[in-house]
Amino acid sequence: MTETPHKMSARGVSVFYGDKQAVKDVSIDIAMDKVTAFIGPSGCGKSTFLRTLNRMNDTIPSARVTGDIMLDGENIYSSAMDVVQLRARVGMVFQKPNPFPKSIYENVAYGPRIHGLAPSKPDLDAIVERSLKRAGLWEEVKDRLQDSGTALSGGQQQRLCIARAIAVDPEVILMDEPASALDPIATAKIEELIHELRGRYAIAIVTHNMQQAARVSQRTAFFHLGTLVEYGDTDQIFTTPREERTKDYITGRYG
Numbered sequence: 001m002t003e004t005p006h007k008m009s010a011r012g013v014s015v016f017y018g019d020k021q022a023v024k025d026v027s028i029d030i031a032m033d034k035v036t037a038f039i040g041p042s043g044c045g046k047s048t049f050l051r052t053l054n055r056m057n058d059t060i061p062s063a064r065v066t067g068d069i070m071l072d073g074e075n076i077y078s079s080a081m082d083v084v085q086l087r088a089r090v091g092m093v094f095q096k097p098n099p100f101p102k103s104i105y106e107n108v109a110y111g112p113r114i115h116g117l118a119p120s121k122p123d124l125d126a127i128v129e130r131s132l133k134r135a136g137l138w139e140e141v142k143d144r145l146q147d148s149g150t151a152l153s154g155g156q157q158q159r160l161c162i163a164r165a166i167a168v169d170p171e172v173i174l175m176d177e178p179a180s181a182l183d184p185i186a187t188a189k190i191e192e193l194i195h196e197l198r199g200r201y202a203i204a205i206v207t208h209n210m211q212q213a214a215r216v217s218q219r220t221a222f223f224h225l226g227t228l229v230e231y232g233d234t235d236q237i238f239t240t241p242r243e244e245r246t247k248d249y250i251t252g253r254y255g
């Protein structure tokens, strides 16, 4: 793999739900300037591992995480880490678009307001506009910012959720199958957006769609039964996988 600065590093990460182990001893580096795709069959621990990167598993009572995860060299599981701050720095977009039942404006303005990023109304307006522009949604909503976010189409709602994540100036954006509930046109827009966001944010995306992984990512991590089987440049993973299990998966021998 080509050398590149690491934004996040996981070392020996395991996740348990009660006494069932869902993620087994995963070590991986997430690059600053690349999109990293997590692929693998359903139930192999992709979402569980993704959630360790911003401590979203903290919200699941039975979940327990061991190992170390560093963000810019700082352990995010240390007691000194402010989890609210962490989740602004490492934002997340879920499979099902989940805008708040509030206006489009409010969906984007909420985070910057509670994080104190906008001292005045014009500052807040500017953040909302910039975030919606970066999420590729501004032109479609600029004349109806007071309409409800939930009245938008599914694809627009997902871009609104991306704008909401962007609004608090994250360093990393985690996406868990962000297009799996969307039609092909809305999916293409999300993929295009991921291209545009690359470089500004470190991006990790879970997808069970291998074509999507090949299109949007520069690095691919293949998970199977809770373990990280292989991690490399996306081209290499899809053309010359080193592991038999990776080869079997990408050639469709198992789902």
Ligand SMILES: Nc1ncnc2c1ncn2[C@@H]1O[C@H](COP(=O)(O)OP(=O)(O)O)[C@@H](O)[C@H]1O
Binding pocket: 017, 022, 040, 041, 042, 043, 044, 045, 046, 047, 048, 049, 060, 062
């Ligand atoms: N909240 C939960 N409680 C208990 N088990 C869970 C929970 N979430 C996921 N699991 C289990 O952990 C394993 C990995 O799931 P998940 O991370 O969702 O896989 P993937 O995203 O690859 O489909 C599965 O066996 C799943 O049933």
Ligand SMILES: [Mg+2]
Binding pocket: 046, 047, 048, 206
């Ligand atoms: Mg999942």
